[in-house]
Amino acid sequence: MKVLVVLLIALAVIYCKTPLPMEKKVYIRREHSLIKPYSSMSMDTPMWDYSGSTIVSNNEIRLTPDHQSKAGRVWNTIPLMSRNWEILMEFKVHGQGRTLYGDGFALWYSHERQLMAGPVFGAKNGFNGLGIFFDTYSNHNGEHSHGHPYISAVVHNGTQTYDHDSDGTHNELAGCQCSFRGQKHDTFVSIKYINNILTVHTDVRGKSKWTKCFEVKNVVLPVGYHLGLSASTGDLADNHDVKMLKLYEVDLVEGQTYNVDEALKLVPSAEGEPDRPHVHPKKTEKGSSVLWTIFYIFITLVIVFSAIGIGIIVWQKKQEDRRRKRFF
Structure with a gap:
């Protein structure tokens, strides 16, 4: 009996020390992370560069204030060499607008550090890499059925362009509507890139409950690109605040290989939703806008002339009544 007990204890110890088949180890990479408290005395944060309207305080990095026509950016100076990774970001988007606000912000994994302003959420167009877009523009563009705020993913190889006028819906990989x-309270997003699978989860209720936004397989991204954040406002505005960004390196999964030289030469690509026709809303809606304008002018004129006509009739009737009273 004692031998059996000892044997069971030994098996239990061996089992506890044996990792689960799908268990993966993660390691925080501080050189690719933004962790508060930040230095509000200067814009010199180790391994990160700032540009544009970015303002740093002790507890947050504000990419744009709640003012029109602002754009801010922050870029990691060290290229990311991890094959598998996960990003955990805490952020807050808020402002005075109740029904109209915008435009949004983006998380980048890009070949080029885009420190100059551009039309894609404050960064340049024709990027090479991955963009996760947090679009808040309440008066949405283009022809699509989803509402805003909206989170989407786009992979470009430097030859495509992102059309902000149609919310980029003609070449996004996937997306979800999300009320962040x-x-x-602050909101959270988890972005995982493991074994060529891109997965995005959100926690916007502050209850530590994650909701899957989307998952895209066969996403090919090279190593050696840079992490970045950017945001912009136009005629509409918002505060775009980043409270924390942590990048974790994830171990290779079973059967996955990693050759640095080969991984550096990869070309960004993905097998998401097929490209949709590139629609220019301003051109397609121009005729209908003119017709609506003419219709509104016509209705206004009818109302004005009707009011004038009624006023004249009433005035004439009063004049006739006065003449009758004087006659009698």
């Missing part, structure tokens, strides 16, 4: 804007 205007929350009283």
Whole structure:
């Protein structure tokens, strides 16, 4: 009996020390992370560069204030060499607008550090890499059925362009509607890139409950690109605040290989939703806008002339009544 007990204890110890088949180890990479408290005395944060309207305080990095026509960026100076990784980001998008606000912000994994302003959420167009877009523009563009705020992923190889006028829906990989804007508490997003699978989860309720936004397989991204964040406002505005960004390196999964030289030469690509026709809303809607304008002018003129006509009739009737009273 004692031998059996000892044997069971030994098996239990061996089992506890044996990792689960799908268990993966993660390691935080501080050189690719933004962890508060930040230095509000200067813009010199180790391994990160700032540009544009970015403002740093002790507890947050504000990419744009709640003012029109602002754009801010922050870029990691060290290329990311991890094959598998996960990003955990805490952020807050808020402002005075109740029904109209914008435009949004982006998380980048890009070949080029885009320190100059551009039309894609404050960064340049024709990028090479991955963009995760947090679009808050309440008066959405283009022809699509989803509402805003909206989170989407786009992979470009430097030859494609992102059309902000149609919300980039003609070449996004996937996306989901997510009410992260205007929350009283901070919101969180998890972005995982493991074994060529891109997965995005959100926690916008502040209850530590994650909701899957989307998952895209066969996403090919090279190593050696840079992490970045950017945001912009136009005629509409918002505060775009990043509270924390942590990047974790994830161990290779079973059967996955990693050759640095080969991984550096990869060309960004993905097998998401097929490209949709590139629609220019301003051109397609121009005729209907003119017709609506003419219709509104016509209705206004009818109302004005009707009011004038009624006024004249009433005035004439009063004049006739006065003449009758004087006659009698």
